[in-house]
Amino acid sequence: MERFGVEHAHLVVLDTNVYLHHERKLEDLDLAGELGMGIADIRLIVPMVVVDELDKAKLSSGDKGYRAGYSVAYIDRLVQAGGRVRTAHYARELDPCGEVRVEVLLDRSGTPAYRSMTTRSWTTP
Numbered sequence: 001m002e003r004f005g006v007e008h009a010h011l012v013v014l015d016t017n018v019y020l021h022h023e024r025k026l027e028d029l030d031l032a033g034e035l036g037m038g039i040a041d042i043r044l045i046v047p048m049v050v051v052d053e054l055d056k057a058k059l060s061s062g063d064k065g066y067r068a069g070y071s072v073a074y075i076d077r078l079v080q081a082g083g084r085v086r087t088a089h090y091a092r093e094l095d096p097c098g099e100v101r102v103e104v105l106l107d108r109s110g111t112p113a114y115r116s117m118t119t120r121s122w123t124t125p
Contacts, residue, residue, distance in 0.1 A: 048106035
């Protein structure tokens with residue numbers, strides 16, 4: 001858990017099919033609500049195999065191709081901007097929620113690394 005910056009965050013990995021077929025787009029998903037995690041902090045881990053599958057699915061026609069392209073672009077924007085989807089807030093007048101961050105993860109030769117999908121560069125944490 002230290003690797004992801006917090007001790008008490010829930011790690012979530014979504015299957016490629018969630019990005020392609022869920023009724024809501026990634027940015028509209030309430031991960032904590034859908035997974036019954038309350039106000040927990042969440043780290044959405046996106047393995048490179050999922051990014052690669054989405055990248056291939058962009059060539060599909062119809063909604064599947066659109067959703068794949070949209071998901072890759074949205075994940076890339078988030079990663080380039082530091083990964084924060086939502087900051088935590090606990091105000092009474094608002095629905096309290098934990099922080100949500102996205103990280104793209106690749107295990108290359110046993111060493112975790114992050115890949116910038118735009119520049120195709122590799123950096124180790």
